[in-house]
Amino acid sequence: MIQTVIFDMDGVIVDTEPVHHYAYHEHFKQLNIEISPEMYSSFTGNSTKNIFQRLKDEFNLAEDVETLVNTKRNLFNDAFDSKEDLYLLDGVEDLIKDLHQNGMQLVLASSSAKVTINRIFNRFKLHQYFTHIVSGEDFPKSKPHPAIFQHAAMISNTSVENCIVIEDSTNGVLAAKAAGIYCIGYDSFHSKMQDYSKADEVITNFNELNYIRIRQINPS
Incomplete structure (x- = not known):
């Protein structure tokens, strides 16, 4: 039962996917990396921390994972708070x-x-x-x-x-x-x-x- x-x-x-999409892709631009639609779709269900660990390994990013996560989170929060049609x-x-x-x-x-x-x-x-x-x-x-x-x-x-x-x-x-x-x-x-x-x-x-x-x- x-x-x-x-x-x-x-x-x-x-x-919240449109907000996440915006925040991630704004961050990708800042990092100067290109993420294919297939790779992005594979992130679904993963934690932000694990996503950025994967990206750090894949693209040899200089920033530590915690910094990457916090940057993306701030972009998300700003977009979330300003998005009325949620x-x-x-x-x-x-x-x-x-x-x-x-x-x-x-x-x-x-x-x-x-x-x-x-x-x-x-x-x-x-x-x-x-x-x-x-x-x-x-x-x-x-x-x-x-x-x-x-x-x-x-x-x-x-x-x-x-x-x-x-x-x-x-x-x-x-x-x-x-x-x-x-x-x-x-x-x-x-x-x-x-x-x-x-x-x-x-x-x-x-x-x-x-x-x-x-x-x-x-x-x-």
Whole structure:
């Protein structure tokens, strides 16, 4: 019986990708490096720290990873604060409220930094619905490594057999499955170049999910 729903954030709860895209590419210009669309899409689900570690190795960047991360984060924060047309994705707030009102435990497991998660949760008043928030910055390896989801299940005091994950990225789906957790892939028009073939099921709209539907999922 499903007791805990673990949500990814970017691309599942809110579409911050345009803001991230702007911040990353402004930073790439500053660093004078060119990133192909294929390489950029492979970053989805990775922590900023691990992305810049990869770029530092690939392009032999002089700056240390922490400096690179902070520069990009500042660009993101400036763009985020000035962006008025930022909304929760269609249907996700209704789903969150439905699950919460019916006693389902909700946990966030996002590759984003805590400061970014809190910025979004404060803006949309989401803290009240989630018992735990897990940030990818606390783990040495990003999705598709399963550590973030294993930890989310552990702190929720729920066995992986009684959890589900909602993810929009290839790396997130692979991480959920590596953790032994039933995974719903969210394939929206915001998703780009992502593979959901390993997901247990795929939805294209949150109106396909509700408390009763999720409660009936049998991961075995």
